[in-house]
Amino acid sequence: MAAHSAHRPVGNNSDLYPRWFGARALLRYHRNPYSDEVTREIQTGFYGRPLDPRQPSDPTARESFVYPLYVVFLIAPTVNLSFVTVQAFARWFLLCVLGASVPLWMYAVGFRTRCTFLLSGILLALSSYPAVLEFHMQNLAVLAIFFLAAAAALVVRKYYLLAGATLALATIKPEASWLVIAWFLLWSISDYGARKRLLWSFLATMAVLIGAAEALLPHWIGWFLGAVREYPVYGSDPNFFQIFLPKPLATLAGIVLLGVVLVLWLRWRKAAPGSSGFGWALAWAAVATLAILPKLAAYNQPLLIPALLVLIAQSESQLNLVARALRKGAFACQIWQWVTASVLSLCSLVFPISRLMGASQWPLLTFLALPPLTLLAVVLCTFSTRESASYER
DSSP states (O other): OHHHHTTOOOSOOOTHHHHHHHHHHHHHHOOOTTSHHHHHHHHHHHHSSOOOTTOTTSOSOOOOOOSOGGGHHHHGGGTTSOHHHHHHHHHHHHHHHHHHHHHHHHHHTTOOOOHHHHHHHHHHHHTSHHHHHHHHHOOTHHHHHHHHHHHHHHHHTTOHHHHHHHHHHGGGSHHHHHHHHHHHHHHHHHTHHHHHHHHHHHHHHHHHHHHHHHHHSTTHHHHHHHHHHHHHHHTOOOOHHHHHSOHHHHHHHHHHHHHHHHHHHHHHTTOOTTSHHHHHHHHHHHHHHHHHOSOOOGGGGGGGHHHHHHHHTSOGGGSOHHHHHHHHHHHHHHHHHHHHHHHHHHHTTTSOHHHHGGGTTGGGGGTTTHHHHHHHHHHHHHTTOSGGGOSOO
16 A cells, blocks of 8 residues: 555565576576566566666666576475465475574574473574565575575585585575584685585585586576676665764774674684584574664574573673673564554454554664674673583684
């Protein structure tokens, strides 16, 4: 209704659609999914019509095929189906994937708990705002995060060949996965004799994915990089540092954060799989990614799960007052979303929706606060507890 009143085009509004349509155009009709012609057809499905730059009310997001080409191999089984069918399946499939990532992250960071707590964690993840948004938008970020979680769990089981291949699949969303992958590569090189299979499995799988994509569309990497260069013009947001700091200081803060991450990784590079140091390295990779990622979309926030799990595992007695407050603040942000959404849902049974529209944004009031508070909590907890400095535990 709001879109129509503002004269904005309305279509299926599914983040999966550009990827599905691009895969279908390539695999069925041998067309270039990065081309302007395919982009206009994607806009017709996503928005209801192609975007018109002369219309000031039109959205700025082009909704083009801005993914590595090998994502089509994951979508290939669906290209002969109607998108209505694919979308209905993807909604529930990606929600299940999000829920399945919780026990995988728990296992990866060494968080052992009772079955009731595990089920509660899955339920809370599935009732969070990112999960609701994922159900409506079907963004593949959740699938990439699941691949990272699965790879981390496989590493703990020492199934290095499978872990390396799974890490390669996570590169379908390189901006969300590159820092976690960088940790695993550093970790594998640090004990090359025992962990080399992880490194070579990742490199071999990447070579196969890139080579197979090249066979489908020669020179696709150039097309992809061209689409990536255009993306910041219409599809990116300021990162969290840029929200609070002037651009030069925000850039410096991002560089300093990555420098701290590297120093800590060098401390933990020999950590045993599933140990405290291993979990802290994953937590730092997660919060640093969310801090520097130029996209504030909620579908990236499930990447915070390993960081939140590591924070839960910390004993109150080991933390100073500020660290305890920040840790509680991070969880308060998440609890606020659950409580307010539940209250609104119950009120909708009694009051008409029109009376609740003004309160509909209440669950989102802590949306922007969660990643920076989690980052600060991880920083303070890291330097106020001895366990976080452990190599082997």
